[in-house]
Amino acid sequence: MRGLLIVFSGPSGVGKGTVRKEIFDTPNHEFEYSVSATTRSPREGEVDGVDYHFISKEEFEQMIEKGEMLEYAEYVGNYYGTPLKYVNETLDSGKDVFLEIEVKGAEQVKEKAPDGVFIFLTPPDLTELRKRITDRGTDAEDVINERMKTAREEIDMMALYDYAVVNDEIKLASDRVKNIIKSEHFRVDRVMKSYVENLLEK
């Protein structure tokens, strides 16, 4: 049975990387991390194939052309993307694949693989919004308006996802994500499919 594609994203600055590291640093996870490819130079301490696959701009553009990127984006003059081959091979082997990518990338994956599990990490102040707005009665109107605007943008982004998890505390957020992935394995569609596959294999 094919593994689950897990897409973990959220607004920039929310702490996706930190939560992802916490998830993979604890032993009780059973999914593989998909290492992104990038054209930027390795920073000190970064290891090729662990932190990123460091490839040239030409290689990257060839991969885009051949449809070998599940998603990609350009950011301050460099490409970042997810090579499709590793993802497909791992899913086919029955293992779950975990992507930690930007929201623009998640939108691309949603189009190509709508049956993935899409998890959105939200900043803690989103859930606290009303409290914050009312508590800080002294805030200038433009500050409040700015906050409401951000809130609306987050809501719009969120609608694409299956789950939204608050990053109030790294350990808690990490546990929530791991729980969600576990529970998704018990989705009835999935259980029935594996069950029917078993019967057919007889």
Place this chain on the structure above:
Amino acid sequence: MRGLLIVFSGPSGVGKGTVRKEIFDTPNHEFEYSVSATTRSPREGEVDGVDYHFISKEEFEQMIEKGEMLEYAEYVGNYYGTPLKYVNETLDSGKDVFLEIEVKGAEQVKEKAPDGVFIFLTPPDLTELRKRITDRGTDAEDVINERMKTAREEIDMMALYDYAVVNDEIKLASDRVKNIIKSEHFRVDRVMKSYVENLLEK
């Protein structure tokens, strides 16, 4: 924000009651158990309002007539059912309600409350079906056919539910159910709704 309605069911004999007791015996659950009503006499040690609401046949039939039962069924001459009032009041107070009911009852709830979380408990031999069928190569054809028939019936039942959990070990099954309930709180529809409610309350 309204609580989640959790419907826990499965084929008779699968161990629903045992798993439910395990779930409620451990402290880390945050949902209320909906006590069923019945017209049968209390057995020794059973407490009214804890194990069941013991009511008369006349009372039960009046409640059916007034639409005060979320679901009900007759079984060896006695009625069993879920009073709607407690369920609605608890959900309205923001708490989750947990129903442990028969599959026929779950079908009735699905019609009335399709947005509930429906969890199906399956016997462990279902997932082991292929193994069992092939391992026991000596089984008579009618035994195998009987097993295949049961399997097909289970699949048909399961399709109504959101999740299917195997009762291979009581503690494991109980943890899976609790995880599913936790994760359902992070469903994006739910988070967005609570978020919009917060904004509107401002």
